[in-house]
Amino acid sequence: MRALASVNPFIYRYKWHFLAGVLFVALSTLLAIFPAQLVRYAFDLVNEGIDLYHLYAGTRAQSGVYELFGRNVLFYGMVIILLALLRGIFLFFMRQTLIVMSRLIENDQKNQIYLHYQSLPLSFYRRNRVGDLMSRISEDVSRVRMYLGPAIMYFLQLVLMFILIVPLMLMVNVKLTLYTLLPLPVLSVSIFYINNVIEKKSDEIQKALASMTTFVQESFSGIRVLKSFVRQQDSHEQFTKSSNEYKNKSLSLNFVNALFFPLIMFLIGISTLITVWVGGQEVIRGTITTGTIAEFLIYVNLLTWPVAALGWTSSLVQRAEASQARINEFLHQKTDIVSRRNVEHSMQGDIVFDHVSFTYPDTGIEALKDVSFRIRPGQTLAVIGNTGSGKSTVAALICRLYDVSQGSISIDGIDVRDYALPTLREQIGYVPQDVFLFSDSIRNNINFGLDQPDEERMLQAARDAAVYDNIVAFPEGFDTKVGERGITLSGGQKQRVSMARALVKEPKILILDDSLSAVDTKTENTILSSLQRIMANRSSVIISHRVSSVKLADEILVLDDGQIVQHGTHEVLMADVAGLYRALYERQLQTEEA
Template identity: 35%
Template structure:
């Protein structure tokens, strides 16, 4: 029952729908009391020879009219009640998606995709079912049960009613015990379903890798194990479910036995008429639904409560980066980075130390260094995926901690190391950040990213569907499409996180030349393992072990001993050895 208290905020807001449903249910309960009463009247009339055929037909007509009214009213309250429940589903999913879209990488380190999908789909469905069907069964069982009890006690016999209800307390205790156990078991079953979702999502996402390594049988065995575990835990839930109906039917059976036995004795001693006993048995039959509904309500509400607890656990998780609330002024600004030290959460060892940079509008900053040097961490701080505890990053003289994250990220366009494309057309993938962009603007961005000609060779050109994650495109094409998408935003700061690794040297040179022309007055930050991408940078910084060990222009760094010169020479030699014979001959000439 705790779920109803947890959802009280929604019930208060939609009180008209829920109050209207309750009012109609009360009317329906009253109408359902009429047929048993009329049956008793007809039976007594026939046995005592007081009922004429015309009177019997009239009572039957009243019963038929009552059935039609009940049908119509049930239709109306279902529209009201389940309409409110479906609105709750929309709101919960919207809030859940809003939370996911505003969370940062740290959140996704703690939560797996399959688990989040399970909470947004299966768990929400359980909560909505409880908010609709659960409320229905609760109100219907209470209203109907109390109405029948009052009529049985007042109009027929309170002694017989009390005798018939003797098994009810035992039933209530058993249902309460089973409901508590169901809550825990269903929570475990939902966690197992999340694991099954995770396994499915990872297997489908990595299907190419699985096939490449010939791991189909191994992955199938793993999936079977996870599926079997989920099945076993759901079976434990089913065993609890199976206890509810027998409990109810045994209780109803004992109640009927006591009612018939006690009622027969009362008829024999002229304490009841046969018609009254017939009405009483029919009323007792109406009690079957409230008792079944009560057990069912405990079942679905406990499931909904366990599911809502999982949803609330996610919704209540506050973003690690707080909204400073400040607004940036229009126009460009200087980006200043002063990071004394930065460590990831729960990681004592600092990832960055003494990083000090100043980047004016229109400048190009190159960042390089060996794997694990801290390049991606620095870019994460610039995008404000994490806040700096020791140090500060400023733009236009304002600390990013005092600026709204949405305001700041609106000034950035980022192309990551692993480009992501949606299962949509090429044009809509490029126009992701500017859905209102014209075809001319889209083609211009594609031309700057050196992918326009590739697109024209696709079956439907810009209207070609790229498949899930751009499966029909090469790595270089996906990278260039991502660059075009970022260029279309015309943001003040463009960040390329090793975004040219899958393109050849000539294409890389052309893209960088185009970026210099496009980026006049805009700031460009490039990280790269292939140092040829940094040749034209105004300043290059070399990171090693989270610290800047070298900085300067390309030619300056080539004259210094250190990692940059060694790596550049190595890459030049590697490029020469891997060049085509014709190119080597041309180079020799």
């Protein structure tokens, strides 16, 4: 239960729901017990009425006995019906308080986890699978909800039932009470073990379903690859294997479920038989009446479900504890990307890297080694180099997706670690290397970074990114749905929409991380011409492996294995015949000619 202590603040937040639920549980339990006693009185009344009716046979008093008997039975019947209606009302409110409380806490907990996920650094997402993150915010939270709702509700019912009913039974007849309650612990333990088997098989089914769903999702996402390599039949065989595994596990669970309810009914029947058998003997001895047997049968039925639920709720608590422990594992992870001073400053774009070194925390790869440079306001810096030279790391550090291992990065003389994170990132337009578009319209993808979308700014950004003509050619224009991860667009179109998303913000600092790799030379020249106008008034960083994308920059840095090996303008670097920049240029020129 230690892990579940984390949900106590949520219970305190909805304490009035909880307290009202406890009250309604108590009232509904009391209204379940009173009818049992009324049934006993009614049964005894029937016996006495029959005896009196026969005693006064043949006299005028017999009709009076009959009328009195009928009125009393009708009275008891109406009272029992009234109590049943009242109990139904309180049961309704019991669920409307405790179950609603669990749903409200489930919603709050999901929001808490999602908000916490967004605060964690990129290194966290590199270490953990998306499926695991999804599992904790969905399945694990749902299991905790089952503890907060049904488990607490039925446990309260069980406790109150035993506190109120067992003493009443013992006061009537100890022997009958002990025999009547004898099968109930067996019922509870049996359900506990069977429920564990059911839960284990259910988990296996969930894993099989998740595996099958992942396989289908990947197959449909990569349908072009599947068709081009003619692997449809092989894919179908793999799906059939996965589907059969899911079917077999489901049938196995169905077999256990088929045994579950007959077992419950058998044990309940045993308890009823014992009550009638032992109770009948006590009636013969004259220690109890037949009404007492009827009362005990009602008590048995009242106790059966809470006792049966004890095994079920115990399993729910175990699963909830394990799930909350998994949730806490992520909630206890804190981000180290926090602002030291929360500076809110309107940037001019004077960027300084001062002896910066950086090692990725999750892999240990040293991406930058003692890198120093400066970008003055309005300047355009290009960073070029071979794959793995550390180009994208420069962009990630400016946006403070990671913190430097050594050295410092400042903007306008203020260390980026001192900026308030929203202030820093709102003033940077970043086009990442791995383009990601949301499954939404092109309009909403471009306006993603704006609190208040502006139609003119959006259209101008699309023109500057040279994607306007492509978009208006679509039947639905800017309202065209791009599909999952932008699958309906070509690679170049996705890059240009992503660039328009950065340009529409009109950022103080613009970072393009290899954002022209999927466009042709003509489109690239068109975009670069537009960017010259855009970058004239803002600091810009162009990261690329193509010389054609960087030659118009004010200064070019050439990175190799995380170190600056050359820097200067295009003309200066081309003059160095033995330099890496000249080698990259000639290699790309030969490739284009070929």
